Amino acid sequence: MNKVDEIKQISGVNPLKCMKCGKCSASCPSFNEMDIKPHQFVTYVVNDDVEALANSKSAWKCLSCFACIERCPRNVQPGKLIDAARQILIRQRGQEGLSADEIPALLDEDMPQQLLMSAFRKYRR
Amino acid sequence: MRRIGVFVCHCGSNIAATVDVKKVVEMALLEQGVVHAEDYPYMCSEAGQSRIAEAIREKQLEGIVVCSCSPRMHEATFRKCAERNGLNPYLVEIANIREHCSWIHKDMQEATEKAVILMRAAVAKVHLNAPLLAGESAVTKRALVIGGGIAGIQTALDIADAGYHVDIVEKEPSIGGRMSQLDKTFPTLDCSACILTPKMVEAASHENITIHTWSEVEKVSGFVGNFTVDIRKKARYVNMDKCTGCGICQEKCPSKKPLNEFNRGLNNRSAIYTPFAQAIPNVPVIDASACIKLNTGKCGICEKFCQAGAIDYKQQDEIITEQYGAIVVATGFDTIKLDKYGEYAYNESKDVITSLELERIMNAAGPTKGHLERLSDGKAPKEIVFIQCVGSRCSDDRGKPYCSKICCMYTAKHAMLIRDKYPDTNVTVFYIDVRTPGKNFDEFYRRAVEDYGVNYVKGQVGKVAPQPDGSLLVHGVDLLENKQILKKADMVVLATAIEPNPDVRKIATMLTASIDTNNFLTEAHPKLRPVESPTAGVFLSGVCQGPKDIPETVAQAGAAAVKVIGLLAKDKLKTNPCTAKADELRCNGCSQCANVCPYGAISYETKQVNDHGIREERRIAVVNSALCQGCGACTVTCPSGAMDLQGFSNRQIIAEVDAICR
Amino acid sequence: MYKIQKADLPKLYASIAAESDLFLPVKVADQTNFGLYTETADVDIDTLKTVKSAKDIFFPQSETLYKVRRENDNFSIDVEQHRTSPFVVFGIRGCDVRAMTVLDKVFLSEPIDSYYAARRQMGTIVSLACGRPDTSCFCKVFGIDCAEPEGDVVTWLVGKVLYWQPKTKKGEALTEKVASLLEKADEAMVESAKNAIRAIVKKLPYANLSLEKWGAAAADANFDSKLWEEMYKPCLACGTCTFVCPTCQCYDIKDYDTGSSVQRYRCWDSCMYSDFTMMAHGNNRTSQMQRFRQRFMHKLAYFPANNQGMFSCVGCGRCVDKCPSHLNIVKVIKAFEKEGV
Amino acid sequence: MPVTENWKPTIVAFCCNWCSYAGADLAGSSRLAYPADVKIIKVPCSCRVNPMFILRAFEKGADGVILCGCHPGDCHYSTGNYYARRRMTLLFSMLDYLGVEDGRTRVEWVSAAEGVKFSETMNSFVEKVRALGPNVRLGDLRCKN
């Protein structure tokens, strides 16, 4: 599987649904720190340019606040793409985060698990 | 055994060049029942048809097969020819040996073999064809229009002008609809009321139009040409004949709590009210839930002040029943609820409003008497942000997947009007795309930008955050500059998606008219029959069929009227005889067929039958041939084969199958 | 009297099949029915009752009578030939053999059914005594001795040995052909086996059914009985009883259009079906009660009335076993015995 | 029936009157060839096609049966092809379950404008049936003489 398909598979997102409205970028608290903006992230995936994403700062600047996921009118949800890119990078570096049996004790029932995973991935690097 | 004649057309060389027509004739003569077969260069010509006529007479033909071009070309021609010569037109079958044979095959032997098989299938079928007679049904020369907005009014006027009586049923106290709530209209900026009210008056005074306001359709039965409709006239508590429309009751009414629907709830009205000054009829209604007298028995002030003695607290809902030949649905739209869009703070801040609310604010009869001011503190806004596509083009469950079509233009209109009247107010429009296909539309939008200095920013707004100082912080983005924008605004206007009036689902069910996943009524054909519902006799006008602006609505309203006039102009309706028919001895009365009928053409009756000596009461399906369009969905659903389609019967199709496979 | 080891039966089958068709009980998908012997066939002579009786071999469920072909303006008729090659039926039980006698009454009296007659003539019947009669068996009631069935050859399976006794000329001819596989045997073993079988038969719950209320006289006497009205009710109007019955002989004649010809064929029909003997005006019997009554009256009254008292039931008990509603001829006989008429 | 090089399959194509039959007409007027093995039966709508018709065709000797109708959403009768789609889905699944070769049945949505699609569909369908050879699993032996 190539990288783009891997991103699509991990995120479950079809980036072609994006209508380029920019609501993600408008919502993003880390916008100014990002070299590739959230809405551009989608375009990069569409254009098969995963290399650039991997080398960007953005992947690590996303706070996983999920505002873009909440608000995206087209279910494209760039946050998921960014998270997927991050996951691919981590896998490449051979860094698995926590071991599976450590997790349950740490869980708060009310917290979205995806957010947790995303945060773990990010801050343990 | 029927006496069949087979006529093989050369179509010049179109057929004869690849199909050995003589061979087809020769083979036809070997088929069972074929007593005559011949070929001719052009069967459809006058001379060709006269050969058919002659054969019918001389050979006493009881069925005809024409091997020629597609039935889509000349089936009607040959059917008429048969009818002129005393043969039922439905005893004609076409074997398509041109489009389906000679034109696609090169090898003469192969094409001839296939032509023979197609001829055989047609002969096998025609042996089983039944002589069918197109039925007739009378037409009630009166139309019903459901909905009294601009679409309904225009349709009614056009039908009435053609000399047919029309009833308009409107659930609000006045006709006028959404258009009456608008201030100005794009792209000409005419005053909406100035162009609408003359039409409302015309409708009210038209001798062929009866208006039932404060009324709803309760029940519909019947079929094209013969609908019977129950209309509920809700209790108004005001005698329409006596009321003079002086308005004193509204002035004196002590109950001033109810939200004013006409002003989108931005201010209040009295319990007895007319929705707006130019209402038609200019007769108020009493809002029973807010009326003190009706709720507590005390008060009665309006009655006391009414010099005409028109107030009648004892009035009851009334059901009237009318007959119609055609029904037009013109139920219009509403804006969607914004509860799911927390990020725009619509429910939090009074200064975040929808565009329709802005129309009311800008209108001289509106809650602010036409002054542009913030509803929170009455101050004039200096920074206004418009947000496009709120709830439109959304594939999530918060909004609608379609484009609402009118927002781009009315936002340009609003922006332009504000900049014109309040030049020191800045206007910013956040947009995804600006869509302006329409006469003078793009020019209009460019004027807003070029002549009025409206600031268009490509990018959607992510969040509107009310600030402690009463301002609104708009988190937007400029995608062209690739910059995030934080903008302080005094007022935010949301171009809210529109959706069909929620009542339409109920109405569509009553009419057995189909509806799509977005609750828009489905047209009979998306391109070729855009103003007709697939249910015969039901027509569509305005936004109930799909988003559209006023000029389009009026155009469609006119088109719907023409279709209605065309229908009502007929004394009798010829019905397609190729309809479904239930064999009462085989029918189980199980209702499965009715479940798949798109036209509501199947009903059930309990009937005494004599099934070869067994006499009993049975529940039996009955097809209304005026409603049935002959799709055949029911025939396959029927497990016993009781339901069959005339002209395409089970045995006919099986005969064709057998002939092809033999 | 001859004998052959059960283990050697495949050799016997192969030897018979080498000369003529051999029909015998064959198991397919867990059910045993008469079928043509082949080397790969799963022969099963241990199952007491085949689902369908051996009737099928002489009077097939469906058979083509002739074909009509049309060529241009001419017709040609292809009459199905009568059976001219001999065949052997092996393993047929006493009840089924007697059933042939019942069928003979129908098909071999004028007008003779030549297809059936040819098969009867060509067929050699090797019957098999019943080792373990079943609860539903009541052949004894009709004077059938399942310990000593009729047939051209009668056989007994006793332990691991099959005893073989030719009874007719046809039987002797067959015996001669397979003589090399048989050895002489004495009758003692068979006699004790017969006694054992008869002892079991005596214990069968239906062994002593009384047919007193039946026979030719019942045609009038039982017709209007109120019992029919109650008894028929569970009947589903399926044809199971008639299709598993070894004596039911009703058939329908139909045409089948193959495209190139029309085949006229006949196939079993069932008096339980609502369209049995359907005519243009409808059906003579309009209710299931009438159809139900017809079947039992035919077996127990009309047939004896026309055939010197012979019942057209042989007590094989297949309908008893197979009726989906547990209705059957035994219940009918008993009901009349108990209630009178 | 022995499979010879000259063997030609019998293909029955049920076409709805409003879309696919017109699509076939368009294929004709555009001179887009497909094998003569295909014989079209006109039905008002794909929902008129009873599974009995399809089995009957196989019984009487057809080697392949294809059903063509309007694209879902475009049905002249608005809903007919949706019903046809469910019926055929189940029927085909049953035929697959019984071990009938899956290339012998097919449903294709062909609009009145898709003459090219009609022709291509028929070409590919016939090719597939030819590769499968004569239908023996669903035919009536009496029709094979």
Add this chain to the structure above:
Amino acid sequence: MQELIVRAKELLASGQVARVLGWKKGEHSYDPEVAFFNDAESLQDFVYDGFCGANLSKYMIEASKLEGKTLVFLKPCDSYSFVQLMKEHRVDREKAYIIGVGCWGKLDVRKLGAEGILDVEIAGDVLKVSSLYGDSEVAYKDAMLERCHVCKGKEHKVFDETLLESADTVDLDRFAEVERIEAMSPEEKFAYFQSELSKCIRCNACRNVCPACSCRKCVFDSTAFNSEQKANTTSFEEKMFHIIRAFHVAGRCTDCGECSRVCPQGIPLHLFNRKFIKDINRLYGEYQAGADLEEKAPLTSFQTDDAEPGADRR
């Protein structure tokens, strides 16, 4: 069982019902038959035990035409059939007084594995079989009909009152057998069904017992399709019959298993119906015919994004 008789007598005596539809003692303990009881006296032959497998709902079609109400005993799975018949207007709810009777699995005499059975005593979990050739014991479970091992639930879908407790009997996967066949190659599938269907004698027991096959005139008996046929001349006819039979009840078959119970040749006919049920569940969402009076049937409804025919072919 006694409480059923007592209750039936009460209802007859009070005039609430005109007759009782139930099961009557047969010749042996294992062959009860369906019967109508018109008076208290006749109820002495009433029986309800593990051998009362017959689904009485279809008899209510005729009973609905009779004067007065009929008391009918419905097992949980029979009640699905009754609801389905109500949905199709084939029975009159007003003409039925329904006592939902508990069920703890029904027995298949063929599974007792004995010849010459004289009597079967149901002793709790064990069946004591006495036969001409000796006595034996069989676990109740082992003699249960296939359908009871995959029971769809012990809840009555329609009733006026219920009597007797049910017991859970499910211990097999309902679709396992269908899946086993689905996994075969086309050649294996063909061989399997060819072998099973070659036994068919076209006796129509499967059709006539089926509560969904309630047509007044079956297509295979009528000229409607030129398809009337009684012969079983070639293997095709059985396929046509069984495919169409299953198709006609697709979305209507409650999976009551009566077809397989009554087949004299032991053909597993439910495998046809269950294939459609499995497909419907997979493609159009879980659907249980007869569970709900209002729910739209899968073949008389659709979704605009339904799967395409043959979509899951390889």
